[in-house]
Amino acid sequence: MIPPYQRIVAEITRRITAGELAPGDRVPSARQVAKEWEVALATATKALTTLRQNGLVETQPRVGTVVAADRPRPRAAAPERELTRERVVRAAIDIADAEGLAALSMRGIAARLGVAAMSPYRHVASKGDLVLMMADAVFSETSLPVHPPAHWRARVEVGVRALWELHRAHPWLAQLGPLTRPMLVPSLLAYSEWTLTGLSELGLDPTTTFDLNVLLYSHVLGLSVHLEREAQAEGATGLSTEQWMDGQARNLGRLAPAHPTFARIMSTFAETGYDLDLDALFELGLRSILDGLERRGPGTAMAVAVTSSREPGRWSGSRPSTAG
Structure with missing residues (x-):
């Protein structure tokens, strides 16, 4: 039996190949995929992650997932890197940037990272704690000048x-x-x-x-x-x-x-x-x-x-x- 996420991948791939979705067109968001195919949000996220790994789609902040301009042949998945707190936080930030905070879930993060659903909990106690880590990380992105203006x-x-x-x-x-x-x-x-x-x-x-x-x-x-x-x-x-x-x-x-x-x-x-x-x-x-x-x-x-x-x-x- 074909896993649900693979059926979603196959259908969106068909739409792209057939020209129904052109380069730059928005692909359904994880929530829209979950609703259309009646699957869990984590399954929808895994499907979009697979499409991204295959080079068919890309994520643009505040736009969402779009069909990639250059679509290379599917690549073999890279060996899984060690899961760390920093990777969990960065994946969560990427999801929130692309689809909003409402789309954030621990299962979705796991699917994006290609790890078991409960793996992120080894590094983050709860979603609430994760959100604070995300905020701390992004507020650290912009450094204020070493020498402040005088006025x-x-x-x-x-x-x-x-x-x-x-x-x-x-x-x-x-x-x-x-x-x-x-x-x-x-x-x-x-x-x-x-x-x-x-x-x-x-x-x-x-x-x-x-x-x-x-x-x-x-x-x-x-x-x-x-x-x-x-x-x-x-x-x-x-x-x-x-x-x-x-x-x-x-x-x-x-x-x-x-x-x-x-x-x-x-x-x-x-x-x-x-x-x-x-x-x-x-x-x-x-x-x-x-x-x-x-x-x-x-x-x-x-x-x-x-x-x-x-x-x-x-x-x-x-x-x-x-x-x-």
Whole structure:
């Protein structure tokens, strides 16, 4: 009896060979394969891994699995390397980068590495522990300058932009938990130290300084969360952002007249167009926050709305954030 994953491999190979899937075309994701063939997610992942080993498909971050441009003849599988914690973590990062955090499973990681389903547990106690290791690994990818900029604003900009670029490369980072339940990983604390050192030059009280650190981090999270959601939405609907918006034109035309300012702005966009650019929004938000701080100047007292709700020695509804 042919194993289920081999039947999937054979069918997708046929589609590629027959030209139904051309180079660069997206291949069904592991979840889509699991649904179409009614198999476990680990089986679907093993099938895609086999196709990748055969050189028929390749993984592109934030795109998914696509038909390879150059398809060499199937190669014999390379001898299995020793399984290590680093290999498990890297395989998990690759899966999350390509298909999102929801597609991550220990069985899927095992299938990707070509090892027994329970093998990763020899190196990682649980999926929760694995996710923390993944976060620590990717936050360690971008090193901050050895010699920081002299001015507080330049230093803060360097740190916050580095965080944004990291979330752009790994959008699943924004899905790991709420701001009130921070990830206590060493490499993220390094970003906090960098930003807090710059903010400390403003001469503000500790609470305000830390609040600003959290605010800047939440600015990164608030935008980067939509990178992952858009990838999920496109995978589920098969529509790009532009295609989806085109389909909403009738609803927009029906709702806009009741809101004159919104309608006026939309009528302008009908001529000029509008591109919701997350990178541009990130820069606008960062500039607005830092411009406001710079106008106040070092040593100027700042009112913090939540201060009155805090009691000495207590966190008001949350623990301290390790925000970068």
